[in-house]
Amino acid sequence: MAITVVLADDQALVRSGLCMMLSVHPDLDVVGEAGDGAETVKLARELTPDVVVMDLGMPGMDGVEATRRLTADDFTPDPDYTAKVLILTGLGDDEHVFAALRAGASGFLLKDAAPGELATAIECVAKGNGYLAPSITRGVIAGFTDRPAPARPVAGLLDRLTTREREILTLMAYGLTNEDIAGRLHLAMATVKTHVCRIIMRLEVHDRTQAVVAAYQNKLVVPGSGPPG
Incomplete structure (x- = not known):
């Protein structure tokens, strides 16, 4: 059964290119496209895709806030459905990476990734695993190393x-x-x-x-x- 995907990016040309890239993979099915965060949330609620490929820099509701809403408990009444979010963006600095991961994203990929890596990341996230682009993994690991498990309770x-x-x-x-x-x-x-x-x-x-x-x-x-x- 094909993995269903919703693409969220404010640039129609980018969405079109992503559709073409993914169309060569018979196990991936793009079922919807959205141009901003609010539209993404609405579309995902209607289509319940396996994976939402999310840009960060969208007008109105950005990708971080859209991700937070998609991964909230009350997003859907179905306890066995979780909207898995793969961030696909050109913003690869630590601030954006950690903001997206804290919001509930399951993966993070940069737009300069090889075409085949996008399909691999989607398949990985769809199975319930995390995926971090190799180009940013070192920075994320370093960031987590700088944030060791606390020796005492941390408020909130x-x-x-x-x-x-x-x-x-x-x-x-x-x-x-x-x-x-x-x-x-x-x-x-x-x-x-x-x-x-x-x-x-x-x-x-x-x-x-x-x-x-x-x-x-x-x-x-x-x-x-x-x-x-």
């Missing part, structure tokens, strides 16, 4: 997470695997993987282990207790 840290992400982080902290979480919450594995990826990105930690450490440090869970329910 967990407020970056949605209600569903807090629920999943709680289960992670109690030692449940992705498979365990999927079964407990009746979610698809790809959905759980997407949430875990977002949790790590939003908390700006290195990995799953540090996310769990942050959960304990910020009293989301209490040592010695068991998982809820």
Whole structure:
């Protein structure tokens, strides 16, 4: 079954070029196009695509705010649908990268990437994994290294997470695997993987282990207790 894609970019010529690039991949199906953030959110709610390829510098509602709305808990009543967002932009500085990842993006790719890399990134994100362009990975890793797991609670840290992400982080902290979480919450594995990826990105930690450490440090869970329910 083909991966459905919505393209969001304020330049029609760019969208047309992306459509042509992706048309050679039979497993990818562009089902819609949008020219600004508000239109993207509306279209994604109507079409529920597997992946939204999102530009950052759009008029009105920009790509960061659109991403934040797409990844919010109340975006759709379907608990097993998560709008996976792949940022495709020419803005590759650390500020834009971290803003997009904190907003809930699952991947980040620059517009000077090779055509085949876009398809690879879309497929990766659709499976619930994260994707960072090799050209910016070093900067992101360095940024995360500069932001180690806190030695003490950080006010408001967990407020970056949605209600569903807090629920999943709680289960992670109690030692449940992705498979365990999927079964407990009746979610698809790809959905759980997407949430875990977002949790790590939003908390700006290195990995799953540090996310769990942050959960304990910020009293989301209490040592010695068991998982809820």
